[in-house]
Amino acid sequence: MIRNIFGFIRFAPLALFLTIAIVGLFAVLIGSLAGSVEVTEFGKLAAGGGSLGFLPGFFCQF
Numbered sequence: 001m002i003r004n005i006f007g008f009i010r011f012a013p014l015a016l017f018l019t020i021a022i023v024g025l026f027a028v029l030i031g032s033l034a035g036s037v038e039v040t041e042f043g044k045l046a047a048g049g050g051s052l053g054f055l056p057g058f059f060c061q062f
Helices: 002-034 038-062
Strands: none
Touching: 002 038
């Protein structure tokens, strides 16, 4: 039981940042197809922030 909790705590930030990066990429796609500069810029910001949070956490796990 405790091992499952520690496993969740270990990988929860990675899952969160990866989800933010993927949602940001979809926002970029939708914004660019719709021609909305604001949505595209927000998607770029979200995708970049999600990837910057995901990569250091991913490499620190191993």
